[in-house]
Amino acid sequence: MKLVIIGAVAAGTSAGAKARRGDASLDIIIYEKDTDISYAACGLPFYIGGITDDIEALIPRTPKDFKTKYNIDVHIEHEVVKIDPVNKKLTVKNLKTNEQFYDDYDxxxxxxxxxxxxxxxxxxxxxxxYNIRTAKDGIAIKAFIDLNHPKKAAVIGTGFIGFEMLENLIHLGMDVTIIDNDDKLTPHLDQEMADxxxxxxxxxxxxxxxxxVTKEIxxxxxxxxxGDKLKADLVILAIGIRPETRLAKEAGIALGETKAIKVNSxxxxxxxxxxxxxxxIETYSVIxxxxxxxxxxxxxxxxxxxxxxxxxxGNLSYQGNLKTSIFKVFDYxxxxxxxxxxESQSAGYDVVTVKHTARNKPAYIGGEEMHIFAIADKNTHRLLGVQIIGHEGVDKHIxxxxxxxxxxxxxEEFFHLDLAYAPPFSNVKDAVHYTGMILESKLSKE
Incomplete structure (x- = not known):
């Protein structure tokens, strides 16, 4: 059987590696239009900021590695330009030579x-x-900075990458302004936490x-x-991303409500x-x-x-997600x-909310406050969402x-969780215990 994969970053290489483990006899080919594969895009701001100087650390594997370890043929700078699902054929363009050829798949x-x-x-x-999405983007931004030594930078967008770029450009000594067309920081936070x-x-x-709203650069x-103006000799567009679905759509593959490819579990x-x-692809919410x-x-x-x-x-199937995410901005x-x-209110839930502060460990041993905003459903008493801003311990708690x-x-069951306690690590009553107790108290009064 012949398996062809289009795309060789996180998902494509994971699919190929797992398929090889499942069937040693498979003929596996991966086509990737870029020059880099299996890279850690999330690490690019830290490479640009000099936290890590080694771009190879963010691109740990090469086509040769995949051939040696998994017996998978990875063809970089090869773009699949058409899928023919009736005949199970692909039209592939070699971007180095501009020649086209055909391949088939099972x-x-x-x-x-x-x-x-x-x-x-x-x-x-x-x-x-610059946009900041691929390894090539990161390399180009760092090269521009090293050559031109910009003094004033602007980052458009207050999502995860926007804040990480803000911090890393400031780390390089630039005067940086972060810009958003909204009046609220980051679309992922509710107003109270964004404030x-x-x-x-x-x-x-x-x-x-x-x-x-940026009109012109x-x-x-x-x-x-x-009409206002802002000096900037480096501009980073960190406004967000969209699913790459053109190839799938042209082949008659259905898209979902979010305009990404619709798949089952x-x-x-x-x-x-x-x-x-x-x-x-489009996935779905656990809640x-x-x-x-x-x-x-x-x-x-x-x-x-x-x-x-x-x-x-195999029998693996997708179980949904909570959009759990985290980012660092300076010491927060x-x-x-x-x-x-x-989102809870739009989904029709009758909710109760709490906002409280709790330390990750005792103050006498250096514990610092975490600001916690939690949302629960009045009917089922289930937790619907949590947002945290703090220092140490935020990752563990989220x-x-x-x-x-x-x-x-x-x-009401949070209180009974048997969580590890010792002063260097935690409090005798953890933040999660307090969240449960406060929510239980509010729910009992509703």
Missing amino acids: KLVIATGAYAFSPDIMGKDLPHV LLYEKLNAKGINFRMSS TEDEIIFEN KMQTNIEDIYACGDC TGKPVYLPLGTSANKTGRIAGDVITG TVAMSGLSLK DLYAVLMTYGIKV
């Missing part, structure tokens, strides 16, 4: 990922304006331009719709023997069961593994899991809340 995996969203801004193609983050970063002297300025599309995984678009490395690796398993006769950690308040939401544990 099973096909589409792992085309996503592309950086770039709004209609005049001047966005100037040489000092708290703004307050803490503003106290550090971070330059913000909120409610500012010139060689040394950003011009906003209201086995990563199967609507066309027999064609699977899809990674940032190009609501409704479609979501989740372009994260965790989800890409997971869905790729499922596709490779199913193709070789920001994390969220589950539904936001806005993961614990995610487990509680995944398995639908009621808030």
Whole structure:
């Protein structure tokens, strides 16, 4: 049997590796239009900022590695330009020679990922304006900085990558302004927590331009719709990404509500023997069961593994997600899991919320406050969502809340969790205990 995979970053390579483990006799070919494979895109801001100087650390595997370890043929700079699902054929373009050829498949995996969203801004193609999505983007930005030594930078977008780029450019000594056309930081936080983050970063002297729509970028300025101008000799567009679905759509593969490829829990599309995984697909929420678009490395690796398993006769299936995510900005950690308040209300839940502070460990041993915002359903007493802003311990706690939401544990049961305690690590009553107790108290009064 011949398996062809389109895309060789997280999902595509995961699918190939798992398929090889499942069937040693498979003929596996991966086509990748870029020059790099299996790279850690999430690490690019830290490479640009000099936290790690070794780009090879972010691109740990090569086509040769895959051939040696998995007996998988990876063809870089080869773009699949057409899928013929009736005859099970592909049209492939060799980007080095511009020659086209045909290939066939028995099973096909589409792992085309996503592309950086770039709004209609005049001047966005100037040489000092960059998207930040691929390894090639990261290398180009670092090379530009090393050659031109920009002094004033602008980051458009206040999502995860936007904040990470803000910090790393400041680390390089630049005067950086972060820009958003909304009046609220990061779309992933509810207003109350977004305001708290703004307050803490503003106290550090971070330059913000909120409610500012970029109209034009010139060689040394950003011009906003209201006529204001901002000096900038480096501009980073971190506005978000969109699923890369053109190839699938042209082949008659169905898209879902989020405009990403629609798959079932086995990563199967609507066309027999064609699977899809990674940032190009639509998944679903553990809590609501409704479609979501989740372009994260965790989800890409997971869905790729499922596709490779199913193709070789395995029983893995997707179990949904909570959109659990985390990012660092200076000495703060920001994390969220589950539904936001806005999402909870839009989904029809009757909710109760709490906002409280708790230390990750006792103050006498250096414990610091975490600000926790939690949402629960009045009817089922299940936790629907949590957002945390703090320092040490945020990562541990968001993961614990995610487990509680995944398995639908009621808030009144949080108190009975037998969690590890010793002063260097935790409090005798953990933040999770307090969240449960406060929510239980509020629910009992409803």
